[in-house]
Amino acid sequence: MLMLDKLKKYYSPLKKNRLVDDTGGSKEYKRIENLIWSQTELKTGKEIKIKKIPKDNKVKLFRVFVSTNRTEYIATNDISQDSTNDVKKICSIRVLG
Numbered sequence: 001m002l003m004l005d006k007l008k009k010y011y012s013p014l015k016k017n018r019l020v021d022d023t024g025g026s027k028e029y030k031r032i033e034n035l036i037w038s039q040t041e042l043k044t045g046k047e048i049k050i051k052k053i054p055k056d057n058k059v060k061l062f063r064v065f066v067s068t069n070r071t072e073y074i075a076t077n078d079i080s081q082d083s084t085n086d087v088k089k090i091c092s093i094r095v096l097g
Helices: 002-006 039-044 084-096
Strands: 011-014 019-021 046-050 059-067 070-076
Touching: 011 084, 039 084, 059 084, 070 084
Parallel strands: none
Antiparallel strands: 011 070, 019 046, 046 059, 059 070
């Protein structure tokens, strides 16, 4: 992922067992699937720190519902991104392309 960070913007799926921190360091890392999402965060994403990635490399994480029984977690270095719907569109282009 660090190599990807040298590229301008990236959108990358993360596995649900990836360890992340969404508390700014006040709590231990936890699996992505165990994060608690507010209604606002479901729409606009949340800033996280990924374990074993340098602390300066924060990303924005989006929880994208692909179907009723499938959820994808998408990380981007585009911190200004604030729309889960836009992320879903961008990633559908990635899959088709």
